[in-house]
Amino acid sequence: MFTPAQRLYILFLFTLVAIMFLLAAYTAWIDPPVTYGFWGGVKHGFFAVQNGIIGLFSGRHYYAPLHTGWYRWGYWVGMFLIPGFLRICFEVLEIFLQEWLR
DSSP states (O other): OOOHHHHHHHHHHHHHHHHHHHHHHHHSOOOTTSOBOHHHHHHHHHTHHHHHHHHHHHOOOSSOSSBOHHHHHHHHIIIIIHHHHHHHHHHHHHHHHHHHHO
């Protein structure tokens, strides 16, 4: 049904998703009485999807109820800029590996 390369790719994606959920579960915990700033927003924004899915089953917050004005900016940076930057880094790494393996 799947080629060995496809199976390896699916296993890689499953492992990556599992690692992201574990990181979100233990490092991006949002404590409601704590006031978060910009860097807290970056961390919470990066794990926004994972925190949202975990919150569906546990009642966990995905956005800090107490935050500064910069938290919102950090949240957007964490949601969009950091994953985009990581994608570009992996694409550049792929190009280097393809050239190196020729």
